[in-house]
Amino acid sequence: MSGNVIEAHGLRKEFTIRVKAGRLRRHKRVVTAVDGVDLVVRRGEMLGYIGPNGAGKSTTLKMLTGVLTPSGGEVRVCGLPPVARRTRLARHIGVVFGQRSQLWWDLPLRDSFDLLRHVYRVPAGDHGARLRRCRDLLDLDAFLDIPVRQLSLGQRMRGELTAALLHGPQVLFLDEPTIGLDVVSRQAVRGFLAELGRTGDTTLVLTTHDLADIERLCARLVVIDHGRVVHDGTIAALHDRYGSRRLVVAELDVALPEPPAPPGAPLLRTEADGHRLVYALETASAAEVVAGLAGLATLRDISIVEPDIEDVVARMYRAEPDVPGPRRPGPAARTA
Numbered sequence: 607m608s609g610n611v612i613e614a615h616g617l618r619k620e621f622t623i624r625v626k627a628g629r630l631r632r633h634k635r636v637v638t639a640v641d642g643v644d645l646v647v648r649r650g651e652m653l654g655y656i657g658p659n660g661a662g663k664s665t666t667l668k669m670l671t672g673v674l675t676p677s678g679g680e681v682r683v684c685g686l687p688p689v690a691r692r693t694r695l696a697r698h699i700g701v702v703f704g705q706r707s708q709l710w711w712d713l714p715l716r717d718s719f720d721l722l723r724h725v726y727r728v729p730a731g732d733h734g735a736r737l738r739r740c741r742d743l744l745d746l747d748a749f750l751d752i753p754v755r756q757l758s759l760g761q762r763m764r765g766e767l768t769a770a771l772l773h774g775p776q777v778l779f780l781d782e783p784t785i786g787l788d789v790v791s792r793q794a795v796r797g798f799l800a801e802l803g804r805t806g807d808t809t810l811v812l813t814t815h816d817l818a819d820i821e822r823l824c825a826r827l828v829v830i831d832h833g834r835v836v837h838d839g840t841i842a843a844l845h846d847r848y849g850s851r852r853l854v855v856a857e858l859d860v861a862l863p864e865p866p867a868p869p870g871a872p873l874l875r876t877e878a879d880g881h882r883l884v885y886a887l888e889t890a891s892a893a894e895v896v897a898g899l900a901g902l903a904t905l906r907d908i909s910i911v912e913p914d915i916e917d918v919v920a921r922m923y924r925a926e927p928d929v930p931g932p933r934r935p936g937p938a939a940r941t942a
């Protein structure tokens with residue numbers, strides 16, 4: 607096998623859905639969820655796969671892991687066609703999908719891990735070493751003997767990660783691994799994945815809406831929109847391509863009913879009940895924005911923040927007219 611653990615070319619998935627067309631009539635509609643994705647991932651890469659809701663991320667992951675049959679294109683994961691060789695592929699990949707658990711709900715976590723050793727026929731020594739590492743890095747010991755159904759979401763996610771890794775997979779697929787987690791669990795999961803990435807043996811493919819995950823973990827970012835790849839490169843390349851903006855963050859003593867909109871510095875968001883305003887510096891200078899605000903409110907604090915991945919990605923998803931780069935294709939649906 608080459609150094610590539612994932613090779614997908616022209617990958618497509620269409621779903622046929624029935625839509626109401628009057629009181630009794632329904633007609634069929636074809637939704638193209640994934641529309642010709644090319645994706646080559648080398649061993650040891652850490653890849654963030656992001657896109658707005660409905661962009662086709664989960665559908666891609668399901669095709670890569672053999673859950674869904676592609677409607678078109680070529681795909682090999684660890685040298686295998688995922689659907690045709692799904693059982694064999696399961697030995698080479700680990701999967702953490704939020705909605706599907708690999709743990710036995712009524713059993714203590716420890717017993718699930720034991721059962722998985724038998725399911726994957728992992729030699730006891732390898733299993734023991736991997737479990738010890740996960741116990742240390744993910745702090746599992748406090749809840750190893752508690753039935754899974756009684757675990758908190760963060761504890762269960764740490765258990766799911768362990769379960770996905772006990773057979774020593776080459777590729778780990780994670781769909782939204784930090785969603786809904788509290789700050790401590792989120793940091794534990796991120797720290798663990800970062801450590802996993804440092805060793806360079808496990809390839810990581812991660813979908814997330816939390817861009818801090820991507821910044822912390824992924825050297826490479828693939829952005830998908832309407833089923834098509836619109837960016838494939840580093841985060842720095844994304845900033846270069848989409849012209850990143852510095853931000854001015856102003857803390858006000860009293861919230862303004864109508865925050866000002868200085869020319870050349872759009873208001874990105876208001877936070878803290880209107881006490882914090884975040885402006886993006888386009889053509890205006892920070893001094894101009896601050897001077898404009900100072901005439902209207904008492905400023906408690908001002909900070910200038912370096913380009914923010916949230917800002918770039920939000921503009922990319924909205925495909926604002928001033929943002930260079932790919933235009934959104936038309937709606938990826940046609941009526942049959």
Ligand SMILES: Nc1ncnc2c1ncn2[C@@H]1O[C@H](COP(=O)(O)OP(=O)(O)OP(=O)(O)O)[C@@H](O)[C@H]1O
Pocket residue numbers: 621622623637638639657658659660661662663664665666
């Ligand atoms: N089983 C299905 N039947 C019909 N349409 C589907 C099915 N699964 C997904 N779709 C559609 O395919 C498109 C892509 O969905 P997908 O779940 O892959 O997006 P996503 O990028 O993972 O979104 P999110 O961030 O909201 O999870 C959406 O329009 C969705 O409605």
